[in-house]
Amino acid sequence: MNKLKRIGIIFIIIGAFIPSVLYPFASLTTSATLMQIFLGSKGAVYQPRLADMLATLFKGMWSILGQIALLTVLTFSIRIWGFYLLEKAESNINF
Secondary structure, eight states: OOHHHHHHHHHHHHHHHHHHHHGGGGOSSHHHHHHHHHHHHTTOOOOOOHHHHHHHHHHTOHHHHHHHHHHHHHHHHHHHHHHHHHHHHHHTOOO
16 A cells, blocks of 8 residues: 555544544533533544534634534545545556
8 A cells, every 4th residue: 555545544534533532622511522422432423513503603602613613624624635645546646
């Protein structure tokens, strides 16, 4: 397996790992955080949803809204970048 393919796989794994680790810390309530940590230990991943963003928007929790938006953008951009690197590695096209 060449180096570029390994880097692409690592980015895909990181893109899947970020929301499961960081999102409970951007939670709205303590009970939701505890529930997310419990579910995370059982293999269920709580993904940020539009309802979470709307709730923070209506409550005026701007820092949490920014965290959720940043987390969502970071997650998808890392996953897309990982798939892009895998595609480049398979087609053997240099940067």
